[in-house]
Amino acid sequence: TSIASLRRAAAPTSSASLPGAAAPAQQRRHRPELRGRPVHRQISALWLAMVRMEVKLAFPQDRPPLSIISAAKIAGVSVIIDPTLASGSVPTLHFSSGNFIHGVNTILRYIARAASVSSFYGQDDIQAAQIDQWLEYAPLILSGSEFEAACSFLDGYLATRTFLVGYGLSIADIVVWSNLTGTGQRWESLRRSKKYQSLVRWFNSVAAGYGDALDEVTSAYVGKRGIGKSPAPSLKEKMPGLKENTSGHEIDLPGAKVGEVCVRFAPEPSGYLHIGHAKAALLNKYFAERYKGRLIVRFDDTNPSKESNEFVENVLKDIETLGVKYDVVTYTSDYFPKLMEMAESLIKQGKAYIDDTPKEQMRSERMDGVESKRRNSTVEENLSLWKEMVNGTRRGTQCCVRGKLDMQDPNKSLRDPVYYRCNPDPHHRVGSKYKVYPTYDFACPFVDALEGVTHALRSSEYHDRNAQYYRILQDMGLRRVEIYEFSRLNMVYTVLSKRKLLWFVQNKMVEDWTDARFPTVQGIVRRGLKIEALIQFILEQGASKNLNLMEWDKLWTINKKIVDPICGRHTAVLKEKCVLLTLANGPEEPFVRILPRHKKYEGAGKKATTFANRIWLEYADASVISVGEEVTLMDWGNAIIREIKTDNGTITQLVGELHLEGSVKMTKLKLTWLSDIEDLVSLSLVDFDYLINKKKLEEDEDFLDNLNPCTRREALALGDPNMRNVKKGEVIQLERKGYYRCDVPFVRSSKPIVLFAIPDGRQKSTLIVTGA
Template sequence: MTTLTVSAKFSPFPFAAVATAAYTQKAEIVYDEAVTRPVLDLNGSTITVEADIVHALSKAGGLSEDSSKTATFFALAKTLLTTTAVPEIITALDSLDDHLAFRTFLIGHDLTASDWILWGTLKGNIRIIGLLKNNKHAHLNRWFSYLESLESTQAALASLTAAKASKARSTKVAAGFALGLEGAKMGEVVTRFPPEPSGYLHIGHAKAAMLNQYFAKMYKGKLIIRFDDTNPSKETTEFEDTILEDLALLDVKGDVVTHTSDYFDTLYGLAIQIIKSGKAYTDDTEQAQMRKERMEGIASAHRNDSIEENLKHFAEMTAASPEGLRWCLRAKLSVDDNNKALRDPVIYRCNTLPHHRTGDKWKVYPTYDFACPIVDSIEGVTHALRTNEYRDRNPQYRWMTEALGIRNVQIWDFSRLNFIYTLLSKRKLHHFVNTGLVRGWDDPRFPTVRGIRRRGLTVEALRQFMLLQGPSQAIVSLEWDSIWAMNKKVIDPVAPRHWAIVQAKSVPVTIKGGPNTPEVKSVPKHKKNPDVGEKKTVYSSNILVDQEDAQSFEDQEEVTLMDWGNAIVRSKTTNASGQVTSIEMDLHLDGDFKKTKKKITWLAQPTPENPLIPVTLLDYDYLITKKKLEENDDVNDFITPVTEFREAALADANVRDLKKGDYMQFERKGYFVFDGAGADGSLEFIRIPDGKAAGLASKATPVAVAEEEPTKMYKVESVYGSNVTPEADTKMYKVNSIYSS
């Protein structure tokens, strides 16, 4: 076996070697803190120089090369590895930027070893990364960002993060998606994501969808989106559209969309075949009794009925006759296997409701356990990814393919995603919608794809988080801090900065030395990223500050007014309750902002020419007060009484340029996502958690009490107006896409 062994403690870390191994899939990556240099064991030989490792892996992976040009770029990488003089580094970066002005890659039209060795060298040099952040090398930044955005690179970086967190002395890529799938061949891998069209996707589904897409892309294969539409009692065409919209919100797009119902004729024929082979029988045992017999390992009274009797009963089932409706079809696996999933599972049952695609053609439908392995085999799926809650059913899956003599499929399982204070049960989520505790399936408090995206979670952060989890089999309830911290790293570099003052607590300030009439100047929306653009800031002798800031000012204290300069507090007026009602300051632009303790946000008092914009800042609590509900817990006993917190504020006029779904930061207040105009006309902004413990603690505990009486969520008006209509058969709600194109 070819292995690349590295240590997470290496400095600089061999990013080029690890990224090349992940991209070419030609070496298993092992983290071992005992090694002192990277080691590639390839075909009996050992290679320890990173440049040689990249060469060897690129050759093994079939990456094309031009030896003369490659030598030039490898020499440049070696120079950058040892050069510390900034002017020399900048010259090299300028040269690379010019070279990439009309090129996608360094050499030719595909990635080569040269791309990987230089990308790894730049990635491992903090000084170079700092220079690239100045955005003076647009072409080089574009190339660098592209290589870093590749699924294989993200997996490699996630593996490093996981290895650093691991206490084990030797760890095989804890987030080992870079290791790939067993038996996978480039260009031949086919994965599938098979949701039931009976509801909205949640964050657990997101993991499955993203992993299936990840492997399909990694191996240049195919992703099938297959609707498992075998239960007409729950499924509708509307939910298929909803799920496709949810997948679009995740940037997941299949190469083909299919339905299990496309194969109903084939499945029915195979059901007849399995009966004739003596490996299935019909059963009219009542449901409760059947469950009891399965639990106790007791054979059904019909287990040994003749093939003729079973075919007769199955024909009655097909016709949905009064007699047939009493029966189901069971696979004859085992009566008393220790794995209860193998105790003669039901594989066909009657349902007289019309199917949303096939209408009244069928009255019998296959179960998921029967249909899934068959359709996987028929559609050419090579690897079936499933959560490990299905692990007991894996032998059942294999039994079906073997009993029917069809192609087997490789199963690859992973742990289900569970979060504290979070419900993923469709039934429990229905309860919150139907009782009005939330506004709909895209409510920001919901773990649905629509809910978490509306709350401000980016696809990039979600993907990184999934890769970081890797093929872990541990079933644990995860904290939300990691995923929101990752999200902050994604949005912080590009989120425009704005200011807001809480309306009810605003304090007027008179600035002596300020402009006689308001002045408008352009300032960067993001001080560290000029590409975000500029905004208009109004400067005036009359401004507003937050009450909390006003309370903190000491007499004669010098403070910094952000984006303006220093000012000295000369007087402060308070009322009987201790609230500050007005302040006077002297502008002191010669003051040193480095010496002030307080840097505050402010807004010029509104005028007809320079108005402030009414906004509502929304924050949310968890829907339940218990970290994890046990099986016998009644959800009604753990509902958080108040879960929405609204605060009226005034914001700078630049927020009018934002579009629904845009991320931004109200400086010193947090990150927000613009959610559109509210019923009162104010612009609504939903606070995005940043991963800090205080922001993620349950607000239902006595420690965190809202300063104002918040709005209770038991009776709420629909955010969708009169368009929301409960569907009689599903009690679900049709909602429009939360982000219009």
């Protein structure tokens, strides 16, 4: 059989001529209808085997291209190794036809296209482009001076990913893995330190999955065997709290089968998502991806008095911010007609009844196990009152539907729970069409079953209501949905009740739901938290059922590791009582130097720093300087203070002279400063405190008794002129002050740039209080 005929068999409907071994892989990527055809895969493999008969990789002996050799091994591309090129030469791939290609990335792209691994060059054009980005990124950063910063970035990036691109091994993983390996002891020391756990987990996973091929390469070219022999991490390691069975296989969702799992994230649109909801959303996302299943986002919109379209829109925005990919968005209100039919059916079967017992009396009777006087009403009486409820009459508003379960059950949730209530308020989606609405406990199991949910993830606070969930499914005659519990996320000094958060909004204690003091997703992002940090923080807890009170400091510490290696550095001097230092031998005319915004990360860009003979210092710094003392002016050099002028004990001016030949290692004070020029910008530095002043509120405590009287502090400052270019949402570091997120960028000179202080897990505020 000729190669041409094999090519035609592999793509019978294609008239395009695709050169070389790239053709089948390109067809798989650009022609989805060919994916997964066994005959096509067999023909493609045979054709590639014939093409690969004589391929030679030439490279310099002193610089073996580990990424190419490793990729070829894993991809099954047979090459003859020829390490005879002169030092400094570019790797070249020679074909028996006389053709050749050279350059590391060019050869890697060829191998990726020729690979039998379906995901090696991505599943679509977008993933292929993402892989191309990694090919450019890895050798430039991982082999340069920014190595540790790159490792920090990769660690955050891989916190919630198994692979760099998509859901399968790609050439990007091999390239980054090989570049890390090629640094030798530099990477190994970091790997042993456990400083970058997500990156190490990924590195070990790649090595364990393809250990034989990679071990052969590393032993030959790096001089080490078993460099990646650490076992691949189990789900238990990735998500603590999950159990494993005796055979060592992972058990995370009971009875789950790959490809058949369906989970749902079901927020109520009565507020914005907060950090607790984020945990539920991310765990659902994790299990959907783990089992290659479906994720439904379903709005539990059964209480029109609390819900609105604003909340729906912002919940969807928050879900997108969290990076949660879902299959469909549904609403419980979509099922109102069927829910009403089910309620009426249960009434007719005698499994539910209408009760007009006052709310407080009903609560007391349920606690004491006392049956309602309406419990044994006839079906006709119940249906008559049900009609009153459906019509929203005055009589109907006095009634509710209760399930007839067991008033003596020790589990009080089974003592005739309420299924339906009458509510005349209009609904944000269906208007005034309905006057009755199901409770969450009634609607949830019903809709779960109808939508095909296999596993319902619920926080452990619902544990006592699980029996009710299963009993309602049983009475409805619907299939069983497995419940999987995880612990509720509780944070110190924080209220997560949407009712309580709404109180802060309604009483103008905060700006709105996006306030930086709020634990909402939008609030903590506005404060300066990176989503990568939040995801890493939540996944470190996993699906554990242990109740924990978590510290914010841990979350902000993770965040610092992500922002510090890449955020630009700037200078600010607090305005209040700032002191002018005159340098007698300073430059007669101001001059400018171009300096890096981050000395260890070139990607942060450059900044222009002005040097002049009059500079501003903060009063706190000026107050600890002595006459004759030598100090260091950061990014300039040393100066000696010759005179300190005061007025009624307050320092008003300093006089000194530059001593640039002095040793910066010998000085005690390293000072930030700004030249006295017109281009300085005005800053408003804002810091925040917790909304409540007690670490943990007990159940019987009122949060209103524990409000923090001062939760916002502001200080005015001068900033370097480069801060005109700082964008809204950008994170920067102010030298000797900490990290800040730009909330309001530069607009005009008369309006200050507003910067929100970002906690770093340990640093206390250095701001002067000017407002609460």
